[in-house]
Amino acid sequence: MGVMGEAFTQLLIPVAALVGIGFALLQWLLVSKVKVSADSDLNNGYSDRLIEEEEEGIDHEDVAAKCAEIQNAISVGELSLSPSLWFEIPEGQPHFCLPSIGTLASSWVFLVPSFSSFSVQLRASAPKVSLALITQAVYIATYANARTTLEARKGVGKAFIVAFRSGAVMGFLLAASGLLVLYVSIHLFSLYYGDDWEGLYESITGYGLGGSSMALFGRVGGGIYTKAADVGADLVGKVERNIPEDDPRNPAVIADNVGDNVGDIAGMGSDLFGSYAEASCAALFVASISSFGISHDYTAMSFPLIISSVGIVVCLGTTLFATDFVEIKNVSEIEPSLKRQLLISTILMTAGIAVVSFFALPSEFTLFNFGSTKTVKNWHLFFCVSIGLWAGLVIGYITEYYTSNAYSPVQDVADSCRTGAATNVIFGLALGYKSVIIPIFAIAIAIYVSFSMAAMYGIAVAALGMLSTIATGLAIDAYGPISDNAGGIAEMAGMSHKIRQRTDALDAAGNTTAAIGKGFAIGSAALVSLALFGAFVSRAGIETVDVLTPKVFIGLIVGAMLPYWFSAMTMKSVGSAALKMVEEVRRQFNTIPGLMEGRAKPDYATCVKISTDASLREMIPPGALVMLTPLIAGTLFGVETLAGVLAGSLVSGVQVAISASNTGGAWDNAKKYIEAGASEHARSLGPKGSDPHKAAVIGDTIGDPLKDTSGPSLNILIKLMAVESLVFAPFFAAHGGLLFKLL
C-alpha cells in the first residue's frame, strides 16, 4: 500500500474533475463578457458598444453587426451539421450501414462471452459523452470566433486572451469530463461487480471503444468535411472568380469556416479524447489483473486516474501563465508564449508525477506481463509516465522546428519555390520524411523504457503521461482554428488592414501549434495502440507474436500496407467531396443574380449541407476498411495474423501520419512566410502573386488533404483496429482462423 489513503483518492479525483469543469466554465464566462452587438435574434438586440481604440474610418456599428451576422451563419451551419453528423445518421443515411454493421456486430459479439449489459451501455455512453462535449466545444469555438475578431480591435494581447481562453474551455471540459465520467462509471459498475475487479475493469474497456468510434466520425468525417469546403471554396472563388479568400460572396465560405471548427476542433478533440479513454482503460484493465487488483489496493489501482487529476491541476496553473501572469503586448510574443505553455506544463507535471508515484503506489508490486508476472518498483512507474510526457514534448518541439517558418527547414522549402512548384513539392516531401526521424526515436525510447520497466502497463501509463497535459494541449490546439476563423470574419466584415494583420499573426502561431497538436496526437496514438495491442494479445491468450511464422509475417506486411490504402481512400474522398462543392458554388454564381456584385446573399446553407452529406457518405469506405479489417483478419486468419496486422499498421502508420502532417504544415507555413515578407529573404520571394508565391500556393493546396485529412486520420486507423481487436479477442481466439482451418 502507498502512503496515500483510499479516502484521499476518493476525494482527489472528483474534486480535480470538478475544479477542471469549473475552470472551463469560468473561462467561458470571461469570453462571454465580450459582447457581439447585432440585431440578430441570437443576441436579443443587446447592444453594448466596445471601446474602439483605433479603427480607420470604418463604420464600427456596421462592422460589429456584420461580425454578428457571420457568426450567426456559422452557428446555423453547425446546427445543420451536428444533428446529422451525430444523431440522425442511422435513420437518414442508408449507405451508412457498413460501419454500423461493424458496430452492431461488435455489440453482439461483445455480449456473447458472458459480459454484463453494463458494458454495452457504457460503450454507448462514451460516444454520447464525447459527442456532447465536442458539440459543446464546436459551439464554444464558433462563439469565440467573432469575439476574437472584435477584441483584435483593442490590441493583439486582448484578442490572444479571448482565443486562448476559448481553447481552454474545450481543453478543460474534455479532460475533466472524461475523468469524471470514468470515475462515476467505475463507482456505478462496482455496485454490480462488487469485489470482482477484473470483471469491473474489463467492462470499463467498452468506454475506450466508444471513444474511438466517435473519433472515427470526428477525424475522418470532420477531415473530409473541412477540406471539401476549403478546396471547393478556393477552386471556384480564388481561381475561377478571382475573389479573395474568405470573401462573403463565396457561397462555400461559411462551410469553410464551419469546417475549420469541425475538422480541427471536433476532429482533434475526439481523437485525443479517444486516446485518453483508451489509455486509461488499457492501464486499468492490466492493473486489475496485477497485484493492485488482486490485493484490492484502491489507490494504486486508481493510479491512471490520479495522474489525470494531477494533470488537470497542473494545466490550470499553466493556463494562468498565458492569460494572467504574463501579458502579450507584441505580435512576436504569441508563438513563444504558446510554446512556453508546453514547457511549463511538462516541468510542473514531472514534479506532480513524482509526488503521486511515491505517495499513491506501494514501493514494490507485481504487474501482469503476457502470462507471467513482473516485479516493479514505484520509481519505475515514475520513469514510465515521465518518459511518455517528455517524449511528447520532444515530438512537439521537433514538429515545431519542421513546420514553423522561423526555422531553416520551412525557409528552405520556401526558397525552393524559386525554381517552381516541382522543387517545392520535392523539398516538402523530403522535409516530411526527414521530420519522422527524431519523433520515432523519441517514441522508441519511451517504448523501450516503459516496456522494459513495467511491461504493457508501462506503455499505457507512458501514453497517459503524454496525455496528462491534454487540457493545455487542446487549449493551444483549439486556439489555432479559432484565430483562423477570427481572421476570416475580419476579412468578411471588411475590417481594417491593421486588424487583419493582428489576426494573421494569431493565425500563423496557430498553424504551428496545430502541427504540434497533431504530433502529440500521433505520438500518443502510437503508444495507446501499442498498449491496446498488448491488451489484445493478453486477452487472446497469445504467448508470442513471432515474425518468423508465416501467419504473423503476412499480417505484418499487409498491416504495413493498410495506411497507404486508407490514405488513398481519404484523399480520394476529399477530391470527390470537393468536386461536389465546386459544382454547387458554380451553380450559385451562375444562377443567383447580383451575387458577384454583393447585392444578393449566397445560399450558405446548401453548401454546408453538401459538405455534411458528402463527408458522411465519403467516410464510409475508409470507415469500413477500419472496422472490417480486424473482423476479417481475425475471423478468417486468426489471432496471430491479426496481431501481425496490428503491429504492421502501427509501425507503418505512424511514419505516414507524421510525414504527411509535417509536409502539409511546412507547405502552409512556407506560403505564409512568403506572404508575410518579414525578412529580406522572404521579401525576395514575394510578394503575393509572384511566381514563387504561386508555386507555394500549389504546395499549400497539396498539403491540405495530407495534413488535415489523410495524415491525422491514420491515428484512428491504428487505434480503432487495436481496440476493436481487443473487444473481439475472446471470439477470435475461440472461433477465428477459419481459412487456415479449412486449408
Next chain:
Amino acid sequence: MGVMGEAFTQLLIPVAALVGIGFALLQWLLVSKVKVSADSDLNNGYSDRLIEEEEEGIDHEDVAAKCAEIQNAISVGELSLSPSLWFEIPEGQPHFCLPSIGTLASSWVFLVPSFSSFSVQLRASAPKVSLALITQAVYIATYANARTTLEARKGVGKAFIVAFRSGAVMGFLLAASGLLVLYVSIHLFSLYYGDDWEGLYESITGYGLGGSSMALFGRVGGGIYTKAADVGADLVGKVERNIPEDDPRNPAVIADNVGDNVGDIAGMGSDLFGSYAEASCAALFVASISSFGISHDYTAMSFPLIISSVGIVVCLGTTLFATDFVEIKNVSEIEPSLKRQLLISTILMTAGIAVVSFFALPSEFTLFNFGSTKTVKNWHLFFCVSIGLWAGLVIGYITEYYTSNAYSPVQDVADSCRTGAATNVIFGLALGYKSVIIPIFAIAIAIYVSFSMAAMYGIAVAALGMLSTIATGLAIDAYGPISDNAGGIAEMAGMSHKIRQRTDALDAAGNTTAAIGKGFAIGSAALVSLALFGAFVSRAGIETVDVLTPKVFIGLIVGAMLPYWFSAMTMKSVGSAALKMVEEVRRQFNTIPGLMEGRAKPDYATCVKISTDASLREMIPPGALVMLTPLIAGTLFGVETLAGVLAGSLVSGVQVAISASNTGGAWDNAKKYIEAGASEHARSLGPKGSDPHKAAVIGDTIGDPLKDTSGPSLNILIKLMAVESLVFAPFFAAHGGLLFKLL
C-alpha cells in the same frame, strides 16, 4: 534422390549458361549489322548506306554522321564515368571512406570466425563480375541507341527489333554469366572444402554480399547521376533558355543520355543481379544444412541453379516470339508485344519448373527450419517456385495497369491536370498509394504459401522463381532507356517528324515496361531480403523474433522509419547534384560564345564529370546509412533489435518503394498522354504548352526523383542491410548488444 542423375545436372547448368551467353553474342552480332556511318575514328570511316525509305528532304548522310557523332559523345561520357565509378573510387575520392570502412570492417569480421580467405576473394569477385557485365551492358545500350534511331527510318518494326535485341544482350549476358560464375565458383571451392558442403555453401554467400554492394553503386549512385543530369538539363535548357528537350546545344544533354543508360540499365541490372545472387546463395546455404546437403544429393542441392538454367532456355524461346516469330508492323503492337513476353515466359517457365521439380528432387526430403527440421515433398517446391513466378507476373501487370496511359488510373491523373498542378499531385500520390494494395497481397500470398510449405528455403526459391525469367525481364526493361535515347538522338540529329513519332511510340511503351521492371525488382527484393532475414536469424541462433519484447519492437518501429530517412537523403542528394549541374550549364551558356546560336560546341565532358563526381559524393550519406545501420544496431543493441530493424524496414520499405515508383511512372505517362493526344479526351487536355500540360509537366518533374532514385534505391536498403546482417551474424550473436549489457 530424384530421377535426374548428377552427370546430367553437371552438364545442364554450364551448357545452359553457355547457350545463354552465345545467344547474347548472337543478338549483339545482329545489332552490329546496322552500321553507323561517320568519319569518326570509332567506325574507321566505314560507310555502308542504309536503304532510306521515306526521309523528308533532310540530308541523309548528314543525319547519319550526326548520329555517329552523338553516339561517340555518349560513349566518351560513359568512359569518363565508368572508371571513376567502378575502379578509381578508393584512390580518387577521399570522402568515399565511410562505406569503404563498412566494407573493410565487414571483410575483417568476416575473416574472424574462421572463414577461409576464399570467401573474401569470392565476395570481391562478385562485384567484379557484376561490374564487368554492367559496364558491358551500358556499352551495348549506347551502341544500340544510334542504331535504333537509324533503323527507325526503315520502319517501327525494324527499330523495335534492334532495341529489343540490344536489351536481350544485356538480359542474357547477366543471367547466364551470373549462373556460370556461381557454378564455376562452387566447383573451385569444392576442391578446398571437399565434402564439407556446409562450409562450401556458407563461403558462397560472399557472392551475394558482393552482388549487393555493387547494386548500391548502380542503383543509388546511378539514380542520383541520371536525375541530376536530367533535372539540371531541363531546368536551364527548357525553363531558362527555352530550347527543346534533347537539344544538342544544351551542355548537359549528353550527361542526361549517359544517365539514362547508367541509371536505368546499370541500376536495374545490378539490382536484379544482386537479387539473383543473393536468392541463389540463401537457397544454397539453407539447402546445405538440410537433407540435400547432409545426404550429398548433388542434383537436389543444385535445384536453385537448375531453375536458373531452365529459365535461360525458356527466355531464349520467349525472345524469339518478339524478334522472329511475330513481326511488328504498327505502333500499337509494341506494348502488347512486350507484355506478351512476360506472359509467354511465365507459362513456359511454369512447365519447366514442374519438370525439374519432379525430376531433380527426391519425392520427400527434410529442410532446415529455424533449429527444427520440416518434411517437404517435391510438389511443395514446385508450388513455392511457381507462386513466386506468378506473383511476379501479377505485380508486373498491376504495375502496368497503374502506370500505362492506356487505362483509367493514369487517364484520371491526366484529367486532374485540368484543375492545376495541385490536384495532379494529389491524384498521383493517391494512385501510388492505391497501387500498393494488390502487389502486397500477391507478395503476402507468395510468402505464406512458400513459407508454410518449405520454410525459408521456400521463400528463397520463390524469389528465384520470380527471377527465373530475369533474362526476359531485363531485356524488356533495358529496351526502355534504349528507345528513350534513340528518340533523343533523333531529335539531336535533326531527323524528320515521322521518325521522331516512331521513336516516341517506342519510348512510351518503354516507360511502361520500365515501371513493370521496377515492380519486379521490388517484389523480388522483398522475397530475397526475407530469405536473407531468415538466414540471418538462423545463423545468429535466434529462435523467435517476438514483437512482444521491447528490444524487437523498437527495432521494428525504427526499421519502419529507415525508408523515410533514406528517401529524404536520396531526394536531397538529387537536389544538390542537380543544383551543381544547373550552375555549370548556366556557366557554359554565359561564357562560350556562339553556343546558343549553334556555332560552338558545348563542353559535354565537364557536365558528365559533374554528374559523376556529384553522384559519387552524394551517395555517401545514404550509403553510410545502409552500411552502418546493421553494424550499429547489431553491436549496440544486439541481434533481436537488429532482427526487428530488418523486418520493419522490409515491410515499410516495400510500400514506399512501390508507391514512389508507380506515382512517378503515372505522372510521366500522364504527361505523355496529353502530349500524344491520341484520344478525344487527351486532345481536350492538350496541346503541349496548355495549362493542363504545364500542370502535368510539374507532376512529371516531381516524379523523376521518386521513380528513378528514391523509390528503387529502397530495394538496396532492404537487401543490403539483410545480407550485411547475415555476414555479421556470428559476430553480433557473440559480441553484440553492448548498450543493453552496460545498462
